[in-house]
Amino acid sequence: MLSNNSDFKALLLLHGRDRRFSKLLQEESQLPTEIDRIDSRILKEKKSVELALSEWKELEAQNNSLEKEIISVTDLIHRQKSKQLQVKKNEEYTALENEIEVLKNNQNKLEDQQIDVLLKIDDAREVAKIAEEKISLKILDFEKQRESLVGHSKELRKEIEILEDEISEARKSVLPSIIYNYDRVKKVVSRPPFLAPVEDQKCTGCNLRVSNEVVSSILVEQKLTTCDQCGRIVYVER
Numbered sequence: 001m002l003s004n005n006s007d008f009k010a011l012l013l014l015h016g017r018d019r020r021f022s023k024l025l026q027e028e029s030q031l032p033t034e035i036d037r038i039d040s041r042i043l044k045e046k047k048s049v050e051l052a053l054s055e056w057k058e059l060e061a062q063n064n065s066l067e068k069e070i071i072s073v074t075d076l077i078h079r080q081k082s083k084q085l086q087v088k089k090n091e092e093y094t095a096l097e098n099e100i101e102v103l104k105n106n107q108n109k110l111e112d113q114q115i116d117v118l119l120k121i122d123d124a125r126e127v128a129k130i131a132e133e134k135i136s137l138k139i140l141d142f143e144k145q146r147e148s149l150v151g152h153s154k155e156l157r158k159e160i161e162i163l164e165d166e167i168s169e170a171r172k173s174v175l176p177s178i179i180y181n182y183d184r185v186k187k188v189v190s191r192p193p194f195l196a197p198v199e200d201q202k203c204t205g206c207n208l209r210v211s212n213e214v215v216s217s218i219l220v221e222q223k224l225t226t227c228d229q230c231g232r233i234v235y236v237e238r
């Protein structure tokens, strides 16, 4: 058929709506995956903040336990020193002297460790602060993206429902015999386009050359014709 045939024009209108319909459905079907992807990125960012905070907390805990150890060693040193003042025998005095020496070494070691941990705490605190600030902005941004996808999904649904009504409306204007053929083609081809203009004796749906019979059927007999290669309904633009 020729595109300016009024029966065919009704089919072209229906086809346009069907194409848009399948495009919208496809777009709609991809949205949940996109939303899931954003959710997992939000989760990942939140975890990285938690990690920075837990590293900092872990160091604080180490510092606290070192602090306790230092206090108890210091107490012990004081106790042994006052004991030393009370002993009479030389050997007892020397034994305590040695013990105090060992304790002092231990005290020094613990204090060095504590300085080390305190420096790490400064770094970790800074890292956690930056992570919280930067990542909370990132998360905010992801949440906005998510919100807009959810909004888009609602709009799409509305648009799809309106289009469904418009499609049933358009189907009423197409001749039953044409609808019958069109629906058959839809089943065979499975994906739009279901109609394709012929240009230079080539079907623009499959890009293959159609036979002379097909061309003659379109142009001379002006019948509803299908491509002998892909099965789409072919027509000539007029």
Ligand SMILES: [Zn+2]
Binding pocket: 203, 204, 205, 206, 207, 208, 227, 228, 229, 230, 231, 232
């Ligand atoms: Zn074809």
